[in-house]
Amino acid sequence: MNTQDIARTFTEMCAKSEFDQAGKKFWSDDIVSREPMTGDMAVLKGRKAVEGKGEWWYANHTVHSVQVEGPYVHGDQFVVRFKMQVTPKSGEMSGQRLNLDEVGLYTVKNGKIVEERFFTGGRPGA
Amino acid sequence: MNTQDIARTFTEMCAKSEFDQAGKKFWSDDIVSREPMTGDMAVLKGRKAVEGKGEWWYANHTVHSVQVEGPYVHGDQFVVRFKMQVTPKSGEMSGQRLNLDEVGLYTVKNGKIVEERFFTGGRPGA
Secondary structure: OOHHHHHHHHHHHHHOOOHHHHHHHHEEEEEEEEOOOOOOOOEEEOHHHHHHHHHHHHHOEEEEEEEEEEEEEEOOEEEEEEEEEEEEOOOOOOOOOEEEEEEEEEEEEOOEEEEEEEEEOOOOOO | OOHHHHHHHHHHHHHOOOHHHHHHHHEEEEEEEEOOOOOOOOEEEOHHHHHHHHHHHHHHEEEEEEEEEEEEEEOOEEEEEEEEEEEEOOOOOOOOOEEEEEEEEEEEEOOEEEEEEEEEOOOOOO
16 A cells, blocks of 8 residues: 555544554554653554554543544645544543634554644633 | 744744745745745745746735744754635636645744745645
8 A cells, every 4th residue: 555545544433433453453562652742652663562552642631522634745745634522531621512623634654654743723721 | 942932933924914024034044945846946046036936926926815834843843834715826726715724833043044945735726
């Protein structure tokens, strides 16, 4: 599969909320996941760590809706936009319904996603 | 200005269709502009070349509407989504009203944009 095909399949799976399966299918074992924050979760390396983040996230959020746009492709990279309505189950925003709006930038190498980098947009709750 | 401030101001100017002025204000003299294509326009280096591309583009397209979303920020990079309705004045799509949907990934260094990388999405005309 070339980057265009990977991007399309990955995005279609995300649009069906199959984030977990999409990751299992396309993440490289050496996947690096970068969040726009400081602290322990800012950079995670390796499939096990990144899968752990996903499990933590699902355990701690109720997902009401998912809207996915893209993919947008350039060479070996692609961008997907995610709009989600979620309610955190823990932390300072616990119980508040939030509108998340972010994009992911994915880098592909040898048919696998080797990096995902998330960009925060909009205003939570807006 | 930090990246967040540059991203916000740049995006606001784009939303007012002030693309040219936004570039003049924020492009580094060493700006590199990358389009998702092959050929002469794929990679342009330097402010003069990139301004020339903008002038060529405006001379060859009628812009009917512009919708801008973002910015989405991560560290020294930000993403802006552009939806435009345009009619090319030349080339094989000449006279056809097109719906363009793309995102730009911008990299900031020392308060200036040093790289812009465009990602193609959707289907032209869709």
